[in-house]
Amino acid sequence: MTDLVPAADAPTVELSAVKAWWRAANYLAVGQIYLMDNPLLTEPLRPEHVKPRLLGHWGTSPGLNLVYAHLNRVIRARGTTMIHVTGPGHGGPAALAGAWLDGTYSERYPDVPRDAEGMRTLFRQFSFPGGVPSHIAPVVPGSIHEGGELGYSLSHAFGAAFDNPDLVVACVVGDGEAETGPLATSWHGTKFLSPVTDGAVLPILHLNGWKIANPTVLARLPREELDALLSGYGWDPLYVEGSDPDAVHAAFARALDRSLDAIGRIRTAARSGAATGRPRWPMIVLRTPKGWTGPHEVDGIQVEGTWRSHQVPLAQVRENPEHLRQLEAWLRSYRPEELFDADGGPVAAVLANVPVGETRLGAVPHANGGTLVRTLPLPDVHGYAVKVDEPGATMSEPTRALGEWLRDVMAASAARRDFRVFGPDETESNRLGAVFEASPKAWQGPYLDVDRHLAADGRVMEMLSEHTCQGWLEGYLLTGRHGVFSTYEAFTHIVSSMFNQHAKWLYESAKLGWRPPIASLNYLLTSHVWRQDNNGFSHQDPGFVDHVVNKRPEVVRVYFPPDANTLLVTAEHVLNSRGLVNVVVAGKQPSPDWLGIDAARLHCARGAGIWEFASNDEGTPDVVLACAGDVPTLETLAAVGLLRRHLPDLRVRVVNIVDLMRLLPHDEHPHGMPDKEYDALFGTDVPVVFAYHGYPWLIHRLTYRRANHDHLHVRGYKEVGTTTTPFDMVVLNDMDRYQRVVDVIDRVPSLGGKAAAVRQSMLDMRARHHDWIREHGEDMPEISGWQWAGSALPPK
Template sequence: MGQAEADQAAGAPAGPLSAELLHRMHGYWRAANYLSVGQIYLRANPLLERRLTRADIKPRLLGHWGTTPGLNLLYVHLNRLIVEQDVDMIAVIGPGHGGPGLVAQTYLEGSYTERYPAIERSRGGMERLFRQFSWPGGIPSHVAPETPGSIHEGGELGYALAHAYGAAFDNPDLVVACVIGDGEAETGALAASWHSNKFLNPASDGAVLPILHLNGFKIANPTVLARIPEDELASLMRGYGYEPFFVSGDDPMIVHQHLAATLDTVMHRIRAIQHHARSGTEPSVRPIWPMIVLRTPKGWTGPKIVDGKPVEGTWRAHQVPIADFEDSEHLVQLETWLRSYRPEELFDGNGKFLAEFASLAPTGHRRMGSNPHANGGELMLPLTLPDFRAHAVAVATPGCVKAAATATLGGYLRDVMALNLATANFRLFGPDETASNRLQAVYDVTGKTWMAETRPDDTDLSTDGRVMEVLSEHLCQGWLEGYLLTGRHGLFSCYEAFVHIVDSMVNQHAKWLKTTRSIPWRRPIASLNYLLTSHVWRQDHNGSSHQDPGFLDHVANKTADVARIYLPPDANCLLSVADHCLRSRGYINVIVAGKQPERQWLGIDAAVRHCTIGAGIWEWASDDGDPEVVLACAGDVPTLETLAAAMLLRDYVPDIRIRVVNVVDLMVLQPQKAHPHGLDDRAFDAMFTTDRPVIFAFHGFPSLIHRLAYARAGHHNFHVRGYKGEGTTTTPFDMVVMNDLDRYRLALDAIERVPRLKDRVPAETARYWAMMERHKLYVAEEGDDLPEVRDWQWAR
């Protein structure tokens, strides 16, 4: 220990850290900070064995310094907690742009080298560690899938706390330390996430320790929570249901002692809460969980002034404090900064971290970079799934019976839930819509998780329920992602129009899945499964605000390795698709299905065959031989309108030859070279033909079909009808009329495109407009659809 440091340690207030331990922890922090700065700046000379030159500096300086020293401080102190109290802990880092700190920490503890043997703990390994950071072919500047111990992508702010709680559900021995940046705390998603404590059961779940890290600034502005009085901030946290503990300062020795004492206190609180809840002597009640507010300077230990302007403790420390090395004075300043950490006291001549400090780290799976909960595929147990055929709707002939597809699925999900209660391996997530979406059968075996106040007229609430309902799509998505990333399974049910709220979260999860496919040590996790219902074509009663199928376009933009979209036309196809999706790994599966009673088309065996291929000719609805027109459809309502159009065409033109093609798996439309589910060209051409008109009725925006099928030989024959953005409060059939997806429009489309029927087009057009006038008048006067539409039945 240097004399100055010894004097500091001796003068520090009393605390849980002995002078020796304080010295060692401070040295560990210095090492992590040194490695963090080195990653941002250096391409060579990692141990400063000679004077720094311009050639040692990277040509492009990328990264974020400002939050990094605070993250390094927390990691060192969480390590002490893990070692001294044998805590099973992972860290979720909200300010993930502090990536150099997490890379440095996992390198110091050895996890990084185990995952990447070329980055050994030596001079050469350190140089490779530095050079790869924000370097072509290297690693991102943010906490990313490449970072051992991470389950949270650092590219976007707002979701850390939701991910942390998702990881803690059904993980009774796990403590999730979640660092929330004060910039991130300003986002809506994070603001709602504080309420997750109303859903965490201390008897059966793990614990989340939120650590609000206030360093005062975002990229170029102050942060809200750093500029309000401490008593106001404390009241805010208490209002959310937490017991806040404050740690602040810029004297490292004082902060070390204060933070160590605070962590001991909050860990004692957590253990007491869990012990009380698990004693079984009293019913579970919602506890007041502890949280920490840590206030340290932005860019702590970095340069205080650059070019005459303050840096440490200001927004200028956010990214790269010293950037222009054409100025030789900047080179001197960087070297002075690096040498201030005294690397010669921390690493030996070969670049190995000295045992005096390295021995502070946990070992084995207790290292946060090696904890299997942060690589959930290592822990994942497959779901025990029931035989979905047992829930099938009996269909003697197509269209002979009506059923609500999602209600049928609800019975299947009830059995999934029941079979996996013992392993606590499956949860259903949704924004207050489980019953609305007809999935309420799950309540036969489990309730809705709820730890807040209950009243006598509440229904289906339970402290140990496995249905997660909260009116925040952000929370549902974040919880589910955290749950999946730590090795479990789930399903997110949502109104179709409002799933757009999580568009950006889907982007990040898709990128995570894509990246992990190329990381050998990342084990596959369960797929992110969406059930979108209350969809556009049956939201006539709620009006335009509830009508938008555009999430399909959003997901279709994702890489073919990840994106899957299913549009089952009936209940039995929905059962087959859902079972497949729950068994799958590493995908984003989107299933769109209606909740209203509709005609059922396929028996269960036919449904399984149809869904296995992903698309097929419905022979029972088609004419023998070479068709004159192909009527294609994807989606339950488009399928209904297509079959009705086929009946109309046969009535109008008795000798017309029609082929009906139904598409369940939307990705079959792409060529195989573009998507692994794509039909090969021969199968696609045999189904759709290459020279006959194809009238395609689609659930979503028509452009998506054109985009998926544009490379097919017969694509120029495709005429797609779908949602055009037209909608209001009206009747179900008027919705399809407003968007030109109705049976009468589809029939006219076919007649207009069959060459031999050219002479009939004027008369059929007049018939169409007469029908539309009749429809509009009836709807306006009666408030319902025409009887022949409302009571239509399939017949051949």
Template sequence: MSTKARSTVPGKPLGRKELRAIDAWWRAANYLCVGQIYLMDNPLLRVPLEPHHVKPRLLGHWGTTPGLTFIHAHLNRAIMARDLDLFTVTGPGHGGPAALATSWLDGTYTQTYPEVSRDVDGMHRLFKQFSFPGGVPSHVAPETPGSIHEGGELGYSLAHAYGATFDNPDLLVAAVVGDGEAESGPLAASWHSTKFVDPRRDGAVLPILHLNGYKIASPTVLARIPEEELLSLLRGYGHTPYVVAGDDPDAMHQAFAATLDHCLDEIREIQAEARASGRRPAERRAWPMIVLRSPKGWTGPEKVDGQQVEGSWRSHQVPFSNARDDDDHRKVLEEWLRSYRPEELFGDDGAPVAQIADLHPLGTRRMGANPHTNGGLLTRPLSLPDFREYAVPVPRPGSGQVEATRVLGGFLRDVMARNPETFRMMSPDEHNSNRLQDVLEVTDRTWNATTLPGDDHLATDGRVMETLSEHMCQGWLEGYLLTGRHGLFSCYEAFVHIVDSMFNQHAKWLKTSNAIEWRRPIPSLNYLLTSHVWRQDHNGFSHQDPGFIDHVVNKKADVIRVYLPPDANTLLSVADHCLRSRQYVNVIVAGKQPALQYLSMDQALVHAAKGIGIWEWAGTEPEQGAEPDVVIGCAGDVPTMEALAAVDILRREFDDLRIRFVNVVDLMRLQHEQEHPHGLSDADFDALFTTDRPVVFAYHGYPWLVHRLTHNRTNHRNFHVRGYVEEGTTTTPFDMTVLNGIDRFHLAIAVIDKVPQLRSRAGAVRERLLDKLVEHRNHVHTHGEDMAEVREWEFPYPGDPDGATGTSAG
């Protein structure tokens, strides 16, 4: 029995002809969705269904689909009536059938994939390819025209939608939030995006919370709480919610049309009021949203095998799964398909009839063709200042105390100033902590909630976006990048793990997009990971984890890049490169604490471009053509310092030891050229690390990653890698390195143990180094700080009187 619609907004704006046309379009879309899930032949039911017409494996999700097609039909009407620049973000997990059906109906799909034509042959291809080997996924994916949101994982629809609308004043994004998705943490936080919207210069998001009551097998929370409790929750998030509920099609069409018109009028009013004054509104207005209650699997079979299907969890995926072999199920399927009256919807040639074919916007106003959903089409290069102008003087390598990210902050300040509509920075409440506060000289933190005297740099039109949700920062930035703009996400290294799964999805999106000709390259996703493992000594073990790099390296080589600049000048060069790049995920790991500097800007530019190189000034290279006794390698700022300090010790104790010092900026240079575009050939790798000499390597992260990257190299058996081995606590900076065996004393001992000619004559030196470790431990436990010889150490560059302040073993 149909339930008459009820809605917050009264009215029946649709005339009879328009009502019939919208309903026909909706029926056509639903027919196409059912066909995609079930059929591999006989798309127009020209003959009775036979077993071979049905797919052998039924994959897909029906339950959310009819609600999505319903919403799409009404958004089409609104776009045509108001000439809106609008597209949808589809939050419900596997809403792929709806996205494909609606774009086929409006011609976008055929325009993108001409072989899937708008006729019976094209319909056949549309049906067969869905969730079929060699076909397309069951969820909204990069292959889907009009999509910026991977539908396979839940929680990110609102954040992506808001990210798309920042700095897009004319854009409207309808974000359909599934009630299952609404239970996820990222989505729950994303409702707060209302506090970060500037109605003067940003577009608008219209959230549509689709309550159909069930997840895979159990009810959804928001569908089962009292409605006033739900509406109070949504009001508390900063929305004015309007309800449309029921299942009678005609009544629901009228109710939704009236409600949608009201919401669009309200959005226009909020924006017009803010833009007319040119000032921040005296009070933050609540943005409208729609709560749509409709049955799970709406318009599907009411019962199958005596079990309730429509309006129950049984319709979530495939309502019945044996239509190929069970005559009764196949009969139910045929009756279901014929209930949409396809003979009224499609002509003899299989094309939509005129009543349906014309019920959509034209050109780029079609949601599947909106250029914002293929953001590379709209991308403009950043206007970047010359990074060399921010260079740090380096009078001699291994001297000075400079905060690398503070230097980068000056560069980013001017990037922000030169790109006021296409560059944003995201940070989980750590912008100043990460030494990037210079950016606040030209902009503020985005904030549209209450401000109080004494608040620091808060403004509605700020461009630094801080919130304590890494998920929101990541989602906003992804939405911003996917629609063609640029940005940077700075984060504490340990806590970027919170977005591991979001990174996964974005990397997969890029990987898939690379194989799709019509997808244009978008600006890269740039991570700046600072407050890193080696200088989280004050926060302790919970803040010490460099494992995000390992996670990133799992992804396809044509998508990911990892950089470990050792000093400020190299960081500037790397950052400039990353901001110019397209279609990558760039991970930059750099410290924020005062640290030694090694390379002039000219040297840093060359070193960053090469990604790896020998620092001749740091080693004791043998005569031309001779091999070193040992190679000391390093990657990361603290490992570089400790490796150089180990060289200092070894040079003082063994003046005949031939040392080669290799520093790595681009971690992927360690891989083979056949495994990564940045990888070295075997010849180039061997020229650096030799084919048979011991290599002691100090690495920023977990040491086994270096072994993994170099496993197929000639000299891998001689690699001895030290890095973070999950030892940490609240202690001194140097003690963190000692706990993990990456300090100068352990590194020097490792060289003694690995170089054959030292073993027989270095026993006394080795013992003194062990004594130093004991002395260090006693000192930090007594005084609470590192020994002066460690704190004040600088590299004794050749030619310095008395070797500067070098450390020896005794």
């Protein structure tokens, strides 16, 4: 059913408390933007009562306040378990007003009580030095959604609803936000939402017509076109439109009741078995003027209902007496003397519909996921380990071993339903297909005979949108669950900005004693730069890590496990962690098994260490060969084999780095090494030839303060790529074993001209490789068949 909800159909409920709340919230929103004193207007407004810098966003606030007021009513009347996701993130004044009115803000921050002095603090702190930001942030009780960037509200809402069968997630989608790619794609979440095992998402598309300076696309669509769009997405929209407050309140109340009734019918039918297949879920389209109830005109120019109300409608209040007069008239239009008592607290009529206890939008535990998160039942990784009798003698696909372990993590959490695997159509491609033995992929029909691993209650989430997958996972984590996001390394950049917002959320949340840490956001980056057999240059970019290490060290970790067993140990570690973003880079192609599981656990605990089986330095190396990443490790060990054969007297130390943050000084990162430890590992005046998975300058950036930095030479990806053989990729970027031997010869003074013939032979091998692959289409046998065992034998 798709129709306009008329006011005449409003439910026979008392809406006066809703309207009183709305007026009070609007008053508080305006006060936060403008006032630093005289919060209850107990005296005429003077310029010194107004903040010197006016910052904030008024235009969206009245609509958000209206939604909050009505959600309060249905939660209290129906006992609905509900959280509130706000897409117009700069509606901070509205969210703060709601949390202060329902009492949760004062409970979290006792220095901001619900009285006149608390109101003064609430106003003064908003967008003020030492205060709170203008957008919705972790400081706002009841929020799971960082308002610093638009586009993610609806995917967060679906993530919150997955495996929360009793939850309703009311999600306000701004019409500006609705123009973003991530939001446009996230309407499809209903194709993955089970009415049996999941909660419900109720989108409220708020059309107020304008962005910062332009009209919004959806607000200008003819009704039939907008209706066709939303219905085509699979929704059943109800429309509420108008500018008369009484009529809009009555119509919105009716639309909300009809929507929740429809959700109840869908749940009952699906859970009783009376209905199968994908339901058509309700949504509400709310059209109200931008800047509603604010100044209609300023300086003779229309403001209300235009883009001019987006931020601060009256911009010169301190300097312009007419603006000051208008501001006072605007504030008094809400009749604050009827809304707040003599002490400044909300009167009973304002609070009549406020839910109680943890049912309040500001206090619901689902919006503070750290209070709900439980330790995952993780199987012991020893049972999934690759057997390693001798380093490098066998080959494994690391992510395939990981997939078998994740399968049993999925199985162990089946009854709890608090773990999911997310990825953009790449779970099987990334060799994690074993998870389908524990749970299929979520899919709300229809089904074809050729389909595999699809089910309505599946917990593997695949959609070819990195934005949507990450948004789902973030919503899932923020409401107290666990997960892994697996994706191709090169395309993680698509969600770089989402990572940025989430990392900031974690950092700010950690400062708040009332927000316990949630489970970490875990990335598995595979199909990486060095092994793109079916793809080419477009799929070759390891730079996401460079972006990650820009964030606060308290919340970011980066790992490069070099083989299957170190990947298993790393995965166990990150799934046990809290409050972090963990980036794990690992290959899916067959690669040497270097360490047994016990050695892998010790090595990962160290984060960086000497591989004694590959070293012959006896404590005084002539050169250190360092490596981070699976392919750099392989090429390093192959180079060591060549050096042993051709320069047997050279003392070589091999250092492998799993935890990239170990390279930082201890005072810059919690995992960083103190100088003495770093110097003991790498030396202070010894050449260090480093092979790194990504862009080489990152290693220089991490180590520039170390004593031996002038002796450090790094090889890595130089933005040279194509569709070619695996070994040719490392040759093209000068990270191959032969070039590494040349680098050693060029940097160890004692070798001098004694190694000239060896150097020449290494360059000859690179030339031979060039010709070989162009004739045979594959790598030379001594490359493709190389093993560490026997590689150090003297040449014949």
